[in-house]
Amino acid sequence: MPVATLLIIATLLPLVSFLILVFLGRRMGSPLAGIVGTFFIAGSFVCSLAAMIVWLSMDTASGTAPGAGGQPYIRLMDWLPVGKWFSNNGFLQIGVHVDSLTIVMFSMVTLVSTLVYVFSLGYMSEDKRFPRFFTYLSLFCFSMLGLVIGGTILQLFIFWELVGLCSYLLIGFWYEKKSASNAAIKAFVVNRVGDLGFLIGLGILFFNLGNVSLMDVYRYLGNAGSVEKGQIIVLPADGTPAALAGTIQPAIAEAGKPDASKYNHMTVGLLTIMGIGLFFGAVGKSAQFPLHVWLPDAMEGPTPVSALIHAATMVAAGVYLVGRIFPILTPDAKLFIAIIGCITLTMAALIAMAQTDIKKVLAYSTLSQLGYMMLAMGIGSWVGALFHLITHAFFKALLFLGSGSVIHAAHHEQELGQYGGLWRKIPYTALTFGIAVLAIAGTPLMSGYYSKHLIVGNAASFSWLAAKVGKGWGYWLLFWVPTIIAYVTAFYMTRCWMLTFAGKPRNKHLYDHAHDTPILYIPLIALAVLSIIAGYEWFGVPSFLRSTQKETRNYFERTRAVAGSETPAPPLMARFTGFDTSWQPASAYEHETEPANGAAESSPHAARPEPEAHAARTELAAGHAPKPEGALPEIKEEDPARIAAFHNGEKLVHWSGYAFIIGIGLGVLVYWNGFAVANAMLKIAPIRWINIWLYRKMYFDELYGVIFVGVTLAISKLASAIDTYVIDVAVNLSAKLVKRGSDLAGAHDTYIVDGAVNGAASLAQSLGVAVRAPQTGRIRAYVLALMVVVAVGLAAAIVVVLSVVG
Amino acid sequence: MFVGIIDNPIGLNHFLVLGALMFACGLLSMMVKRNAIGILMGVELVLNAANVNLVAFNRYLWAGDRAGGKPLMDGQVFAIFVIVLAAAEAAVALAIFLNYYNNFSSIDVERGQTLKG
Numbered sequence: 001m002p003v004a005t006l007l008i009i010a011t012l013l014p015l016v017s018f019l020i021l022v023f024l025g026r027r028m029g030s031p032l033a034g035i036v037g038t039f040f041i042a043g044s045f046v047c048s049l050a051a052m053i054v055w056l057s058m059d060t061a062s063g064t065a066p067g068a069g070g071q072p073y074i075r076l077m078d079w080l081p082v083g084k085w086f087s088n089n090g091f092l093q094i095g096v097h098v099d100s101l102t103i104v105m106f107s108m109v110t111l112v113s114t115l116v117y118v119f120s121l122g123y124m125s126e127d128k129r130f131p132r133f134f135t136y137l138s139l140f141c142f143s144m145l146g147l148v149i150g151g152t153i154l155q156l157f158i159f160w161e162l163v164g165l166c167s168y169l170l171i172g173f174w175y176e177k178k179s180a181s182n183a184a185i186k187a188f189v190v191n192r193v194g195d196l197g198f199l200i201g202l203g204i205l206f207f208n209l210g211n212v213s214l215m216d217v218y219r220y221l222g223n224a225g226s227v228e229k230g231q232i233i234v235l236p237a238d239g240t241p242a243a244l245a246g247t248i249q250p251a252i253a254e255a256g257k258p259d260a261s262k263y264n265h266m267t268v269g270l271l272t273i274m275g276i277g278l279f280f281g282a283v284g285k286s287a288q289f290p291l292h293v294w295l296p297d298a299m300e301g302p303t304p305v306s307a308l309i310h311a312a313t314m315v316a317a318g319v320y321l322v323g324r325i326f327p328i329l330t331p332d333a334k335l336f337i338a339i340i341g342c343i344t345l346t347m348a349a350l351i352a353m354a355q356t357d358i359k360k361v362l363a364y365s366t367l368s369q370l371g372y373m374m375l376a377m378g379i380g381s382w383v384g385a386l387f388h389l390i391t392h393a394f395f396k397a398l399l400f401l402g403s404g405s406v407i408h409a410a411h412h413e414q415e416l417g418q419y420g421g422l423w424r425k426i427p428y429t430a431l432t433f434g435i436a437v438l439a440i441a442g443t444p445l446m447s448g449y450y451s452k453h454l455i456v457g458n459a460a461s462f463s464w465l466a467a468k469v470g471k472g473w474g475y476w477l478l479f480w481v482p483t484i485i486a487y488v489t490a491f492y493m494t495r496c497w498m499l500t501f502a503g504k505p506r507n508k509h510l511y512d513h514a515h516d517t518p519i520l521y522i523p524l525i526a527l528a529v530l531s532i533i534a535g536y537e538w539f540g541v542p543s544f545l546r547s548t549q550k551e552t553r554n555y556f557e558r559t560r561a562v563a564g565s566e567t568p569a570p571p572l573m574a575r576f577t578g579f580d581t582s583w584q585p586a587s588a589y590e591h592e593t594e595p596a597n598g599a600a601e602s603s604p605h606a607a608r609p610e611p612e613a614h615a616a617r618t619e620l621a622a623g624h625a626p627k628p629e630g631a632l633p634e635i636k637e638e639d640p641a642r643i644a645a646f647h648n649g650e651k652l653v654h655w656s657g658y659a660f661i662i663g664i665g666l667g668v669l670v671y672w673n674g675f676a677v678a679n680a681m682l683k684i685a686p687i688r689w690i691n692i693w694l695y696r697k698m699y700f701d702e703l704y705g706v707i708f709v710g711v712t713l714a715i716s717k718l719a720s721a722i723d724t725y726v727i728d729v730a731v732n733l734s735a736k737l738v739k740r741g742s743d744l745a746g747a748h749d750t751y752i753v754d755g756a757v758n759g760a761a762s763l764a765q766s767l768g769v770a771v772r773a774p775q776t777g778r779i780r781a782y783v784l785a786l787m788v789v790v791a792v793g794l795a796a797a798i799v800v801v802l803s804v805v806g
Numbered sequence: 807m808f809v810g811i812i813d814n815p816i817g818l819n820h821f822l823v824l825g826a827l828m829f830a831c832g833l834l835s836m837m838v839k840r841n842a843i844g845i846l847m848g849v850e851l852v853l854n855a856a857n858v859n860l861v862a863f864n865r866y867l868w869a870g871d872r873a874g875g876k877p878l879m880d881g882q883v884f885a886i887f888v889i890v891l892a893a894a895e896a897a898v899a900l901a902i903f904l905n906y907y908n909n910f911s912s913i914d915v916e917r918g919q920t921l922k923g
Contacts, residue, residue: 783836784837
């Protein structure tokens with residue numbers, strides 16, 4: 001079966017499971033609903049694994065190294081007609097984009113999810129909303145897989161929002177707890193802030209490019225990594241020469257050359273804003289510095305959810321997004337990302353040292369590790385960031401599930417102060433948790449060592465390069481800060497382990513009742529194995545990631561080669577420097593990420609045969625088509641500055657290599673007997689103050705409470721005052737006026753109109769009464785009246801006649 | 807005044823007095839009678855009092871007057887008309903009384919004070 005089909009099936013299986021559980025979940029009840037959900041996600045994992053095997057065998061068939069000869073599988077289809085004004089072909093597109101990164105992410109997400117499902121079967125078994133939990137989990141996995149397979153940034157955004165929704169549902173799963181529902185709302189709102197940035201970036205991209213499929217974005221903006229101040233990137237449009245599209249041009253035309261700025265283009269400033277905007281989405285999802293406040297609160301959710309959010313889905317989404325948009329980030333945007341990452345990793349590691357809730361410690365360690373990943377993205381270590389994402393997913397899932405096992409054993413007590421000595425009671429958990437601690441501390445032979453050292457080494461190279469081109473000493477911070485924090489990481493993770501498992505029991509009752517549960521520690525063991533082996537070269541994560549970059553380049557070269565022969569010429573392919581460190585002055589390199597773990601390839605020359613083989617493959621793929629005019633600029637594989645930077649990075653990276661010894665050693669020393677030493681140290685005033693400051697999470701919540709909540713409340717109070725004293729008064733005044741006016745009109749109605757009508761009626765009535773009185777119906781009375789009248793008349797006549805005659 | 811009537815031979819004045827008496831009797835009969843027939847009789851008396859006057863005036867004031875060789879008979883003709891009218895009136899009145907009687911089982915006019923049925 002084709003890879004894409006398998007992956008689409010893998011994506012849809014959790015959706016099917018979601019639909020089944022939505023309609024039938026309650027009827028299935030516990031534990032059947034959970035088993036069904038687990039079955040589907042396991043199926044999804046099997047599909048992902050099959051896809052990986054097919055993917056590898058495809059590459060084997062083409063006679064090349066894993067992934068290197070292949071190219072991404074891309075299928076897009078028109079989805080919503082939106083008109084030509086908005087989109088280049090009149091449609092919003094959706095589709096799939098499958099490359100090695102997709103495969104790796106799929107395998108990681110489905111594997112971790114499966115283990116979390118299994119763990120949840122045990123952990124959630126007594127919850128009364130057990131089926132609903134698995135319903136949400138399924139939707140969560142579907143969203144994440146949809147995000148990973150998405151072929152356009154728009155699609156990424158859609159699933160991005162779905163992931164956000166699911167995190168809201170799951171963090172607030174125990175919504176009876178006020179703190180849980182508050183945390184869910186906080187997570188949702190803080191993520192909206194980041195999503196606004198995403199939307200702005202997406203809007204800029206869509207407005208300028210008219211198409212946000214990943215490949216088109218790479219094709220036309222793939223050069224963004226080497227754009228300098230005063231330059232523009234020409235975009236395809238009607239009337240733009242095809243040869244110019246996607247190329248870097250000076251913003252102001254040089255003498256004797258055509259003016260590129262008259263065509264549709266993006267300036268470097270706009271590109272930077274777009275990149276930072278998109279990154280802000282990742283800041284929200286991956287909980288980076290200004291928007292990190294939601295992640296520790298998200299601990300209110302059930303522990304398996306924390307594991308899923310922190311390892312496989314939510315926070316991974318942010319790093320994955322930055323990985324996907326990496327080629328279109330300008331150097332300035334990357335620097336911004338690196339600084340944010342650096343701030344986050346420092347802040348979070350410091351706070352983690354003082355936390356006493358086991359899950360809070362882990363939450364801040366996640367923040368710190370995400371900071372490492374973002375830093376890696378910022379300094380251009382694309383492989384390092386995603387490598388760390390994968391290894392971190394395994395050991396962080398292990399840590400969270402381990403903490404879940406501890407919490408389960410301890411009857412939902414999360415305070416480190418209540419633990420102690422638990423290793424005797426829950427040995428499997430203690431052992432696996434310990435492996436995860438070693439991994440995150442960067443102990444050699446553990447996965448965390450390789451990924452973290454790749455990042456720190458690349459940071460060293462980056463700083464060295466920056467210093468070499470005279471960028472100032474500040475850039476060295478981007479190396480030294482993560483190096484020092486590596487020590488802190490080892491320390492606080494050791495502290496967490498020591499306080500939980502070592503020493504004397506601090507809560508006798510809790511200690512006596514603690515016990516291991518098989519369904520809980522089976523996933524732990526699997527994850528522990530993965531936490532060890534995920535970093536090795538033979539396990540294939542780094543090589544898979546590296547081949548992503550080659551695949552993308554192959555894609556462009558082949559498209560171009562084919563286009564040169566018969567088909568109408570497509571726009572000139574931008575030289576795809578994509579997933580590289582693109583720090584000036586050198587525009588392209590391969591080596592910083594190649595020797596992933598020092599030992600594997602000690603010399604950059606080992607990679608030398610690559611370009612020739614590369615070119616040959618390209619020729620082969622193109623059917624020996626002659627290279628079209630304006631061939632791709634050859635990538636300088638042996639840029640001396642790059643090689644020097646790499647070597648210097650190698651020289652410096654050992655500084656973080658001692659972290660695990662010193663950090664773990666210190667941790668063991670300080671916490672060998674519970675809080676005794678720590679409490680003694682806290683007697684010293686400055687340490688106590690710092691501890692309180694860190695324990696209170698550097699007062700970020702209070703700060704945001706004052707700045708955002710306070711200001712919002714103040715504004716709403718002001719608005720309310722305006723409402724009460726201005727608008728209400730005006731409204732009431734006008735109401736009174738209207739009432740007066742209507743009173744007047746009412747009186748007019750009552751006394752004049754009605755008076756006239758009633759008056760006429762009563763006049764007629766009284767006239768009728770008056771006239772009726774003589775109509776007695778008595779004939780004799782009539783006759784009498786007649787006679788009287790006649791008599792009177794006669795008498796009058798006589799008087800008149802007499803007076804006249806007389 | 808009465809002396810003049812008694813003393814003088816029969817003349818116009820006697821007839822006028824007779825007419826006036828008849829008229830008075832008729833009027834009185836109409837005023838005091840509750841019986842519908844009595845009222846009708848009163849009406850006949852009034853009409854005939856007028857007839858007496860008409861004929862008397864014609865006899866005494868226009869006696870012997872000629873118009874184109876023929877005696878003037880206007881008073882008599884009027885009287886004939888009145889008699890015819892009285893007959894027609896009596897017929898209508900009696901028909902009404904018959905209906906009246908059907909409705910009220912009586913011809914007492916005091917009972918017919920309402921317009922309904």
